[in-house]
Amino acid sequence: MNAWTSRGIAAPALAGAVGLVAWLGAGGPLRAGAPATDPDRTAEGRPLPTIVVTAQRLADEQLRTQVERALHDHPTLMSDHLDVSIKDGVVTLTGMVFDEWDMRMARRAAKRIPGVKRVVNDMEIEQGGE
Numbered sequence: 255m256n257a258w259t260s261r262g263i264a265a266p267a268l269a270g271a272v273g274l275v276a277w278l279g280a281g282g283p284l285r286a287g288a289p290a291t292d293p294d295r296t297a298e299g300r301p302l303p304t305i306v307v308t309a310q311r312l313a314d315e316q317l318r319t320q321v322e323r324a325l326h327d328h329p330t331l332m333s334d335h336l337d338v339s340i341k342d343g344v345v346t347l348t349g350m351v352f353d354e355w356d357m358r359m360a361r362r363a364a365k366r367i368p369g370v371k372r373v374v375n376d377m378e379i380e381q382g383g384e
Contacts, residue, residue, distance in 0.1 A: 343371035
């Protein structure tokens with residue numbers, strides 16, 4: 255008497271069940287003779303959207319939030335017209351400032367944030383009047 259018969263399962267029935275599971279695992283009647291489908295595609299054949307969140311991307315988002323807060327909290331800087339973008343710790347400041355002083359203050363405020371590797375100045379000085 256083996257372990258299967260002691261549990262009330264006959265060996266031929268078990269072999270048939272194992273064969274059925276193997277057949278179903280291989281695709282069963284739905285895939286018999288059909289080309290393999292790509293799991294990354296929808297039924298219409300379009301690729302599925304993938305969302306990849308990496309640690310670097312999360313760190314960049316945290317840095318962006320900190321830089322924006324530092325610019326906003328600066329006592330003399332009007333940061334309403336500045337945009338911040340970050341990639342791999344490199345901050346790019348874009349937008350309009352009133353003078354060279356504001357440009358320097360914005361760069362300094364961004365550089366002081368831990369984790370910022372470099373600040374790229376893409377700001378423009380607004381020329382007065384209309």
